[in-house]
Amino acid sequence: MTDALPTDPAEREALLRERLTPLQFEVTQHAGTERAFTGIYWDKHDDGTYRCVVCDTPLFSSDTKFDSGTGWPSFTDAIEGAVETRTDSSHGMIRVEAVCATCGAHLGHVFPDGPGPSGERYCMNSASLRLDTDGSEPEAAEA
Numbered sequence: 310m311t312d313a314l315p316t317d318p319a320e321r322e323a324l325l326r327e328r329l330t331p332l333q334f335e336v337t338q339h340a341g342t343e344r345a346f347t348g349i350y351w352d353k354h355d356d357g358t359y360r361c362v363v364c365d366t367p368l369f370s371s372d373t374k375f376d377s378g379t380g381w382p383s384f385t386d387a388i389e390g391a392v393e394t395r396t397d398s399s400h401g402m403i404r405v406e407a408v409c410a411t412c413g414a415h416l417g418h419v420f421p422d423g424p425g426p427s428g429e430r431y432c433m434n435s436a437s438l439r440l441d442t443d444g445s446e447p448e449a450a451e452a
Contacts, residue, residue, distance in 0.1 A: 314364065314412060329362065336436040337363050337414035340399070340406065345380025348435025353382070357442035359433075364412040366391055368438070369431065375424060381417065381432050385425030392431070394419055407431055 315321045326334055335341035345351075350359070359369040359382070368391045369384045377383035390410060397406035397418065405419040416437045423430035 325363065330436070333362050333436045336434045337416075340397070340415040341434075341436075342417075343381075343434050343436050348381065350382040350433075350435040350438055350440060351380050352376075353440065355440060355442050357440050358388075359384075360439045360441055361409040361412060361414055361416070362437055362439050363414040364409060365439070366409055366411040367441075368392055368409065368416065369433070371440075373425070377423075377430055377432065379432060382435055382438065383423070384431040384433065385423050385429065386427060387431060392416065407433065409437075 315324060322338070325338060329337065332341070332343060336343060354371075354374075356371045358367045359371070359374075360367050367388050369387055373384045373386045375383055375385060387407075392407050393410045394405050394407055397404045407416045407419050408414060409416060414437060415434075417431065417433035420430045420432055421428055
């Protein structure tokens with residue numbers, strides 16, 4: 310999955326629709342949100358690296374994962390340079406959207422109520438992540 314994604318929008322969409330589940334596609338390509346407490350990783354405590362489900366970029370270390378009580382996997386920090394943020398003014402509110410810095414996939418949102426030194430909580434969708442527990446085949450999130 311480390312191959313470059315097509316630059317042609319139609320080719321990219323066709324490839325991703327084939328490779329991702331419908332929920333993964335909706336979340337990563339249309340800034341969707343999975344329901345709280347339904348994703349595979351919200352209550353997962355295994356060691357490893359959380360990667361982008363679209364391009365396989367390492368995004369978060371399990372060392373920064375914590376139980377936020379929100380029903381989504383939450384992290385105090387991202388791997389340096391892996392996640393970009395932008396303003397999200399959808400749904401009548403202003404939030405900070407988190408996207409993969411490599412492919413632009415929507416990951417979730419960042420909130421200023423985290424327990425770490427930065428005070429940030431990266432609230433991610435399980436559908437946008439893959440957990441790589443040992444450097445071999447990553448575990449994919451279910452739809």
